[in-house]
Amino acid sequence: MSVANAPVRPEELVEHDRVQTPLYEDAALFEEEMDKIFGRTWVFVAHGSEVPEKGSFILSWVGRQPVIVVRDRKGDINVLVNRCRHRAATVCEVKKGKTSSFQCPYHGWGYGLDGSLRAVPYPEQYGEDFDKASLGMKALRTESYQNMIFATLAPEIEPLVDFLGPATKWIDLFMKQGGGYPVKVLGEHQFTVPMNWKIQLENTTDAYHFPVVHKSFIQTLDAEATNTFSFFDKEGFVEDLGNGHSVAVMIPELIDLDANLDEPIPERYQELAQTLRDEGFSEDKVRRIVRATGGAGFNLNLFPNVSLSLSFFRVLRPLNVRDTAIRHVCLGMDGGPVAANRMKMRLQEHFQGPMGFGTPDDAEVWERVQRGTLGGKELPILVNRGLVDEVPGTDGPRGHFSAETGMRAAYQMWKRMMSR
Amino acid sequence: MSTITMSDTRVSLHELAEFVWREAEILDRCEYDAWLALWTTDGRYVVPMAPGEDYEDQLNICFDDAKMRKLRIERFQQGFSISSAPPANTVRTVSRFVLHSATEEEIILRCAEHVIENKFGRQRVYAANLTYTLVRVDGALRIRHKVARLLNSDGELTAFSYLF
Numbered sequence: 077m078s079v080a081n082a083p084v085r086p087e088e089l090v091e092h093d094r095v096q097t098p099l100y101e102d103a104a105l106f107e108e109e110m111d112k113i114f115g116r117t118w119v120f121v122a123h124g125s126e127v128p129e130k131g132s133f134i135l136s137w138v139g140r141q142p143v144i145v146v147r148d149r150k151g152d153i154n155v156l157v158n159r160c161r162h163r164a165a166t167v168c169e170v171k172k173g174k175t176s177s178f179q180c181p182y183h184g185w186g187y188g189l190d191g192s193l194r195a196v197p198y199p200e201q202y203g204e205d206f207d208k209a210s211l212g213m214k215a216l217r218t219e220s221y222q223n224m225i226f227a228t229l230a231p232e233i234e235p236l237v238d239f240l241g242p243a244t245k246w247i248d249l250f251m252k253q254g255g256g257y258p259v260k261v262l263g264e265h266q267f268t269v270p271m272n273w274k275i276q277l278e279n280t281t282d283a284y285h286f287p288v289v290h291k292s293f294i295q296t297l298d299a300e301a302t303n304t305f306s307f308f309d310k311e312g313f314v315e316d317l318g319n320g321h322s323v324a325v326m327i328p329e330l331i332d333l334d335a336n337l338d339e340p341i342p343e344r345y346q347e348l349a350q351t352l353r354d355e356g357f358s359e360d361k362v363r364r365i366v367r368a369t370g371g372a373g374f375n376l377n378l379f380p381n382v383s384l385s386l387s388f389f390r391v392l393r394p395l396n397v398r399d400t401a402i403r404h405v406c407l408g409m410d411g412g413p414v415a416a417n418r419m420k421m422r423l424q425e426h427f428q429g430p431m432g433f434g435t436p437d438d439a440e441v442w443e444r445v446q447r448g449t450l451g452g453k454e455l456p457i458l459v460n461r462g463l464v465d466e467v468p469g470t471d472g473p474r475g476h477f478s479a480e481t482g483m484r485a486a487y488q489m490w491k492r493m494m495s496r
Numbered sequence: 497m498s499t500i501t502m503s504d505t506r507v508s509l510h511e512l513a514e515f516v517w518r519e520a521e522i523l524d525r526c527e528y529d530a531w532l533a534l535w536t537t538d539g540r541y542v543v544p545m546a547p548g549e550d551y552e553d554q555l556n557i558c559f560d561d562a563k564m565r566k567l568r569i570e571r572f573q574q575g576f577s578i579s580s581a582p583p584a585n586t587v588r589t590v591s592r593f594v595l596h597s598a599t600e601e602e603i604i605l606r607c608a609e610h611v612i613e614n615k616f617g618r619q620r621v622y623a624a625n626l627t628y629t630l631v632r633v634d635g636a637l638r639i640r641h642k643v644a645r646l647l648n649s650d651g652e653l654t655a656f657s658y659l660f
Contacts, residue, residue: 171650263545263555266652270618292577296567401652406555414553421555426564429557430655431543433571436579439655447616 086494090487093460097453099490100272100446106397113380113493114139116230118239120382120391121145121155124223125260125410126172131189134172137393138216138227144168144178145225148189155227156191157214167213178213191215222247223259224382224389242471243321246376250384252333253407255368256361260410262421267430268401271442273381273394274490276402279438280375280383280390281314281324281482283307284461289441293433296426301344304330312477314462315469320379320489322472322482330373337363345369351415368409369416370423377482379489387420388428398446404428404435459483507598512605513590515637516628520588520609523659528569531659536631537562539640543660545650549643557649572657583657584615590626602640603630609644609660623647624660 084105089096098105121136122145133146135158142158144167158166160180167178167187177194178187186195191213199206216227219236221244226236237244251259269276279285286307287294294305303309304327312325325331329339337360341349345366352362371387383390389405406424408417427434449457462479475481522530535541543557551559560568572580588611596604605628613620629641644660646653 265545265555265557267654268652269655289578292571292574292580295574295576296571418552422559425556425559429555430653431557431659433568433577436655436657437577440579440657443616 087491090491091456092484092488093463094456094458095487096456097449099274099457100449101397101453103397106272106394108494109490110139110394112496113490114229114394116228116493116496117233117380118219118226118228118236119380120224120378120389121218121227122225123259123261123389123405123407124153124220124225125258127153127225129174131174131176133168133175133189135168135170138229139394141229142166143216143227145227146175146189152190153218153220153225154190155216155218155225156187157216159214160185161193161211161213187213222251239319240321240378241319242317243319243323243376243378246317246323246374247384249332250372250374250376253368253371253387255333255365255409255412255416257409257412259407262406262408262417262424264406265404265424265429265432265435266401267435267439268395268399269439269442270399271446272397273392273400274486275442275445276390276392276400277377277380277486278459278480278483279442280385281322281377281486282480283312283314283324283326283375284478284480285441286326289437290434292437293427296433298343300342304342307477310477313469313474314477314479314481315474316472316481316485318472318485320486322377322485323374324377324477324482325374326477327373330367330370333367333372334364337367341366345419348415348419352413355413355415357413365409365413365416369419371407371420377486379486388424459487507595507603509593509595512595512603512628512630512637513593513607515630516590516593516605516607516626519639520590524586524588526572526583526658528572532565532569535562535565535639536633539629539642541565541659542641542643543649544643544645547650557646557653568659577657579655579657584613586611586613586658588612596627601631603637604628605630611658611660613656613658615657620654622653622660626660 084098084102089099119138122134126134127145127147130147130149133144136143136145144156144158146154148154160167162185165180165182167180184197188194193208193211217231218227221236294302307326311328314324316322349362349366376384381392387407391403393401395401408420459480462475462481466473466475473481541558541560542551544551546554571577575581590607590609592608594606596606607626609624609626611622624644624646627643630637631640
């Protein structure tokens with residue numbers, strides 16, 4: 077028997093400073109990940125503003141499993157597996173909307189917003205022991221933090237806030253981009269890339285690539301904005317926050333969006349500031365909203381499927397070992413000034429959309445990683461950058477802003493979960 | 497081909513089709529300076545996602561005024577964008593022309609576009625409904641607005657290194 081056909085042992089594929097190629101390529105390993113990672117942890121499914129009212133729902137996924145995120149009559153959020161308990165048809169294929177119930181199109185079984193089975197046409201043929209109470213849609217354990225909704229297929233795991241740990245304070249900082257208003261989803265860009273999901277997981281904590289891959293984006297900015305995105309001139313860092321989470325601070329002056337409000341308003345935002353002044357906002361309020369409009373100066377990577385970056389969530393969904401779907405969820409100010417929300421959307425279109433000035437180049441290099449791993453399978457993937465000057469941080473190891481500290485954090489969590 | 501007479505303006509569908517076919521060839525050949533020259537400076541190139549036409553207050557894939565179109569083309573041409581150097585090759589077909597309206601001010605034309613892209617030897621197919629708002633500048637047709645609504649525009653697409 078050749079070594080190539082031996083079962084892949086997950087714990088042998090990850091060392092502290094390198095990982096092995098089968099992580100991107102091995103289909104059996106992918107199946108194991110779906111069970112041991114996406115089946116056993118908290119997975120981000122939606123933002124509360126996407127289901128604002130009783131009866132509001134949106135389709136999402138936990139790993140490969142289709143789910144419906146729905147707010148019920150009591151205002152509670154339920155995450156239901158989108159599958160009729162009779163013969164498995166999806167009960168909803170509308171991406172987003174409002175309803176009073178879900179009805180399976182096949183034989184008409186009807187479910188309440190909490191997933192309970194309410195109606196079965198012609199029930200007589202089921203006999204007296206037919207137990208409707210046990211045939212509700214599969215409901216997942218659901219918890220939220222800062223209106224970010226997570227669900228898990230493993231009811232016994234730790235509470236969401238414990239899983240997030242020190243990442244919660246970074247989520248709190250990130251949500252300051254509401255500028256005094258609640259954060260609201262304004263829309264989302266969606267695209268698929270022929271790459272393993274972990275190539276994406278690495279990328280949002282990878283500031284090293286930015287000046288290379290996104291040179292053509294930086295060149296479309298004014299001099300001041302170019303300076304904002306010149307990470308090598310700043311005192312950024314990457315810190316391991318435990319449980320696979322990490323934060324990459326690229327623009328330290330934008331960690332706390334409520335601070336430094338006396339700083340001059342950048343050229344890029346002068347027009348917005350004037351519009352807000354003309355609308356009667358006080359100078360203090362103008363500065364707060366303007367500062368919030370560009371979003372936070374860091375990327376928070378939450379293992380395994382969501383990152384909080386600038387002014388958007390990046391949500392990844394593994395499709396198969398070599399394909400991943402990405403959502404770039406654009407965030408704005410609920411009830412905030414129209415001009416600020418318009419600018420947030422224009423900024424997102426500029427970079428994050430599938431025809432933006434950033435995403436196509438990201439997608440190209442991610443695909444190139446996947447293509448490259450077909451060669452030299454014995455060669456490791458290096459994640460040792462920044463080990464040389466890594467120091468203890470507040471909550472874990474802290475490296476240079478371009479260090480691979482965040483990737484090391486994610487892969488150690490991967491190893492821990494895959495070795496169980 | 498049908499001919500619509502609006503006051504003193506005669507618009508032939510064939511003339512409009514020729515203009516759109518020429519634009520399609522320009523995009524397939526990546527002759528982007530020629531593409532920019534087809535436009536007036538007061539309109540928008542829009543690739544929307546949400547239904548409806550309130551593009552300014554919704555997230556789009558593209559919502560380009562003249563300045564953004566120019567920046568977009570510069571990015572394609574400068575050679576620093578790995579997805580554009582080289583871009584995917586494309587072959588596009590435009591058909592099913594329907595003249596929506598023609599006045600002295602502007603002509604609104606709808607049509608269907610199919611694009612096949614090739615990169616790394618893998619081919620992808622996209623379809624879009626196009627709506628052009630065309631005007632005459634010194635007798636020549638120019639684009640004021642162009643809206644390219646892709647099939648599955650509010651779902652999962654892929655990243656694009658070309659225009660629709």
